[in-house]
Amino acid sequence: METSHEELKDNTIIIVLGASGDLAKKKTYPALFNLYREDFLPKGVRIVGYARTKMDNTEYHKRITSYIKGTDNPDVANKLEEFKSLTTYISGGYEDSPSFQNLNKYLEELESGYQGQERNRVFYLALPPSVFIPVAQHLKEECYYKGGKNRIIVEKPFGKDLESSRHLLGALKQHWSEDETFRIDHYLGKEMVKNLLVLRFANVALSAGWDKNSISNVQITFKEPFGTEGRGGYFDEFGIIRDILQNHLLQVLSILTMERPVSFSAEDIRDEKVKVLRAIPPVERNDTLLGQYVSANGKPGYLDDDTVPHGSVCPTYAATTLWIHNPRWEGVPFILKAGKALNEAKVEIRIQYKDVTQGIFKDISRNELVIRIQPSEAVYLKLNTKLPGLDMRAIPTEMDLTYKRRFADAKIHEAYESLILDALKGDHSNFVRDDELDVAWKIFTPILHWIEGRNGPSPKPVPYPYGSRGPKELEPFISKYGFRRTETGYEWPVTNLAAL
Numbered sequence: 001m002e003t004s005h006e007e008l009k010d011n012t013i014i015i016v017l018g019a020s021g022d023l024a025k026k027k028t029y030p031a032l033f034n035l036y037r038e039d040f041l042p043k044g045v046r047i048v049g050y051a052r053t054k055m056d057n058t059e060y061h062k063r064i065t066s067y068i069k070g071t072d073n074p075d076v077a078n079k080l081e082e083f084k085s086l087t088t089y090i091s092g093g094y095e096d097s098p099s100f101q102n103l104n105k106y107l108e109e110l111e112s113g114y115q116g117q118e119r120n121r122v123f124y125l126a127l128p129p130s131v132f133i134p135v136a137q138h139l140k141e142e143c144y145y146k147g148g149k150n151r152i153i154v155e156k157p158f159g160k161d162l163e164s165s166r167h168l169l170g171a172l173k174q175h176w177s178e179d180e181t182f183r184i185d186h187y188l189g190k191e192m193v194k195n196l197l198v199l200r201f202a203n204v205a206l207s208a209g210w211d212k213n214s215i216s217n218v219q220i221t222f223k224e225p226f227g228t229e230g231r232g233g234y235f236d237e238f239g240i241i242r243d244i245l246q247n248h249l250l251q252v253l254s255i256l257t258m259e260r261p262v263s264f265s266a267e268d269i270r271d272e273k274v275k276v277l278r279a280i281p282p283v284e285r286n287d288t289l290l291g292q293y294v295s296a297n298g299k300p301g302y303l304d305d306d307t308v309p310h311g312s313v314c315p316t317y318a319a320t321t322l323w324i325h326n327p328r329w330e331g332v333p334f335i336l337k338a339g340k341a342l343n344e345a346k347v348e349i350r351i352q353y354k355d356v357t358q359g360i361f362k363d364i365s366r367n368e369l370v371i372r373i374q375p376s377e378a379v380y381l382k383l384n385t386k387l388p389g390l391d392m393r394a395i396p397t398e399m400d401l402t403y404k405r406r407f408a409d410a411k412i413h414e415a416y417e418s419l420i421l422d423a424l425k426g427d428h429s430n431f432v433r434d435d436e437l438d439v440a441w442k443i444f445t446p447i448l449h450w451i452e453g454r455n456g457p458s459p460k461p462v463p464y465p466y467g468s469r470g471p472k473e474l475e476p477f478i479s480k481y482g483f484r485r486t487e488t489g490y491e492w493p494v495t496n497l498a499a500l
């Protein structure tokens, strides 16, 4: 596979802005530590945390290591001590020049220990969107090092709709070029999402039936078994569509449905993603099911959270069907569904094939190709097999590629590890390009405005119990688009023939 990127090798400082926050603690620092442990970070790297909170290095180290796993292993513990020695903290504001001048002075002090002329700075914004613009501007004005490479990594949310996204992107672009900007959608760093390119384009057997002639419907599902506990106030401003569908699931959809890119280069891949997204019209109201969880099994409902506005109609569950108007996919429903407080943790793609032509077979199960993104990565194809024995009867079984079994000793890196490494390498393939965002917002903005009551009363989400599969309306919703459940009698992993 082609790689011709500008990798940051030596003399690099990674500056984590928002270092006192949740994302930094839970994702950024554990990812940086794991990369450090495996020797993937540039030689002599320094990591600088920056935030408003005043704390000393001891307190900072305590915070950033609280989510690091495996520290009872002496090797890990030793590496962690090394890691701490190269990460330091400095506090400052997000909206004033002197704070950033101070940060720059501190970076220069650290850099004075580097050999040679080159200095590279990677700014990771683990910050709320309200300060993206001033921070990006101050970083450019006060902390940009002209004698080296500068990169800025930004996290979603990239706006709240088409207009605000354009405003945000436009403001960031005034200071940072597209080449210097890395917009994270961490789903693009997940192993099974990256695997889609290989599964699709390196297997003639699969690509032959990858279209409307063979496929009846596709579901891309995100399920989380916990609610918005503690984040209700934040979540209420965004809702499940902005949180999951407009970004993570749409990214998965675009890779699943795009045409084959000319090469593995970032621009070739993203050109194809944009092309397929442009063939999707805005989501229709009657192709959408909205839900909100209510208390059940001793768990609180969404509205029981004190940080959620009284009577909020913010959806915590959404299923919505997208249509792709191109020759490959015309007429195939793509159902994106995501919800909080459901019965399990699961993210999967389920491609359901059409019925076999009737005649010699009646009422047999459809083939399904399931790509399980998490937990426990797997690809399995549900297919009919002759019941072993003298009877001529078809039963549903599966061809199963479970990663834990097939790749027993493989280490699957966390999405954030893989993406930070890509940013250091200068590889944009798994980051979101500006025009991708634009077209993604075009698809979802009308429905979001409807939900927010911009053009009339807001729709009321249907209730579903905490810990359930979602609203009871889900089954009829999915059936409407042709999904058929595998006939009962399907058993995994072993079929008990005596019971058939």
Ligand SMILES: NC(=O)C1=CN([C@@H]2O[C@H](COP(=O)(O)OP(=O)(O)OC[C@H]3O[C@@H](n4cnc5c(N)ncnc54)[C@H](OP(=O)(O)O)[C@@H]3O)[C@@H](O)[C@H]2O)C=CC1
Pocket: 219, 221, 350, 370, 378, 379, 380, 398, 400, 401, 402, 469, 475, 485, 486, 491, 492
């Ligand atoms: N490699 C592996 O690990 C493999 C595992 N298996 C396992 O075999 C089992 C069956 O496989 P599979 O058919 O793919 O998965 P499921 O039976 O879990 O789901 C099949 C579909 O039916 C829906 N569904 C699940 N339960 C209900 C219900 N009670 N009422 C209505 N709809 C429901 C699911 O939707 P929704 O997700 O929205 O609830 C999903 O779309 C699963 O436990 C699977 O994990 C099978 C093959 C390989």
Ligand SMILES: O=C1O[C@H](COP(=O)(O)O)[C@@H](O)[C@H](O)[C@H]1O
Pocket: 186, 224, 243, 244, 347
């Ligand atoms: O972006 C987000 O993703 C997480 C789920 O990420 P995962 O890697 O654990 O699948 C979700 O919990 C959060 O609400 C959302 O903002």
